[in-house]
Amino acid sequence: MVELKKELPAIFEEFADKRRESFLTIKKFKDEGTPIVGVFCTYLPREIPNAMGAAVVGLCSVSDETIPDAEKDLPRNLCPLIKSSYGFAKTDKCPFFYFSDLIVGETTCDGKKKMYEMLAEFKPVYVLELPNRQSEEGIALYRREIIRFKEKLEQQFETTITEEAIRHQIHVRNEMNKALVRFQYLMTKDPAPVMGMDIVNTTYGSGFDMDIENLPARVNAMTDMIEADYAAGKNVGKRPRILVTGSPSGGAALKVVRAIEDSGAVVVAFENCSGLKAMLQTDEENPDVYDALARRYMSIGCSCMSPNPNRLAMLDRLIDEFKVDGVVDIVLQACHTYNVETAIVGKLVKEKKGIPYAVVETDYSQADVGQLKTRMAAFIEML
């Protein structure tokens, strides 16, 4: 059992600080000769690069700092995550891009696919073909793609990746996801033990934690501590309970979460890629590790899948489990698949679950903070 000596806010900050800290860690890894693999979406099985001892870093960018540079090459009316990521790569302002020996993308949404083609002109890029259908054929195709990716790593880094090493990494990731899911399920308690902002900063920060073997113990210790505090009567008080879903919403897009919580509600669940959406379990009993990985990753309910029943199923379940009073769907500007899907999600939330639903379209700028505040405050007054 890991002992945590600090008070809670400090611990949350410690997790959130992992991102900043990881810049230094990555430099150290680089100096020691550890291969560094930069990845984008949650569809990429990080188990494979981890199995050869590589450090894996997330490249999805969440600030508007480099968007003007990106817009020299990319259209203005494009998703801010894609523009920002491309901009950080182009300007080398992000150490993760700078130190990555290989940048790995997947054919997820149209904007990203095309951006990878342009990125490949000045960075070492490898793209996995991600099928858009969660059928047996799709899973078989992705299984082959995962193997092809493993072979690419073996060839580039002159190493061998054994199934045994992959199996071990599957276990490590499963344990990590179990701990992070348990942590997020603290919020099923009513009143909620902490604010949603604390939850999202911790889960987002943990994605940058390089010490993944020990991460579960640290997360579990924090969860235990919150549980103990809760039992002793510590909570955020009775508030309307909101579930956030939609496009990736880390960094600058957290202004929406802030607007919700500043208006007196609490975000109890995040059904998006920094939250529960991708924290699934891989079948450790499956003798074929590649099949196990393909099945687990292909089941992620992102709107780039067609159809996308797993997102609806997860929302349906989370709304009950977290006793949700209202759903806010965050759509990043020009994120067509999530935007179109709002009609389908709205139907589920309003008609089947019988609770209010709001869509906010936003980007990484702070220009709409006032309008967001009005909109979210009105939504919460309505509950």
Next chain:
Amino acid sequence: MMTLGIDSGSAMTKAALFDGEKVVSCRMEPSGTNPGQVMRRLYEEMKTADIAYVVATGYGRELLPEADKVITEITCHGAGAAFLCPGCDTVIDIGGQDSKVILLNEAGQVRDFLMNDKCAAGTGRFLEMTMARVGSDIARIDEFVAGASPVTINSMCAVFAESEIIGLLAQETPPGDLALGCIHSICRRTAVFAQKLAPAKPKVFFSGGLAQSQTICTALAHYLGIERVQTHPLCQYNGAIGAAVLGYRRAKR
């Protein structure tokens, strides 16, 4: 006992005094560059000894320290509509900076809403700009477009629409036809926006400054596919009245 509602909008600040049964008085002033000061002035002018509760709403709602409660304009517009137009289920408000559609339940409470705050083409600002371009102003719009036949404005953006209008003026299009074309453009857009939420045969209360124009009311009803939209002589004060009504309910608790 009286309650005061103050609605600090992007163009105008409105205040309404309510005695629990009727609106006692209303005032309005341009919000200008110092909306907080305008709110304060209206507050000072309207406050009486028996004011029990003050509610602030609108974009400047955080700027009045004397307010007992801050409520968003969505909730206030809903409450105002339920008071001015009992039985309505849909509120359409075209404001200076945004437009909104609010659905009400049987109890007159907000049950869903949509805001268009990203684009000026569906707001009062667009019409204001057009009227300035053709050398008139919004207050005279009904007489200005009398007997005109609307031209089609195709642009989806207020800025490009202005270029289109300049082009049409250069082709000697009658200004009345242009202004009516602009009204139809706004009403068509607003109707499509409203139909995302509204029931099939909505009982619409139309609020905001533009609701004072008979031409606009008729065009909006046409695009919504209904006989008429309801409005009220005090509809421009809808947000402030709603704030005062909500304040009264809170004061009575």
